[in-house]
Amino acid sequence: MNISPRSVTIDQDRFWVELNDGRTLGVPLAWFPRLLNASPDQLEDFELTPKGIHWDALDEDISIKGLLLGQGDLTHRHGEVA
Secondary structure, three states, X not given: OOOOEEXXXXXXXXXXXXEOOOXXXXXXXXXXXXXXXXXXXXXXXXXXXXXXXXXXXXXXXXXXXXXXXXXXXXXXXXXXXX
């Protein structure tokens, strides 16, 4: 089954992703510093893609696969060796 986002809503602490298989994921904004530090207008300016969510102005792409695996922002992990 190809799981994709149907809708996204955002509140103060997290974003909620409704998937095409009926599940809803609640994801802490703190997992994604670009989202955590964004203005409400920037947060609402996203595009759903078949594989995830894209915020052009914030240069943020979040895959549904990564969310289902419990992954946050993997671009900058302090103290970890790649």
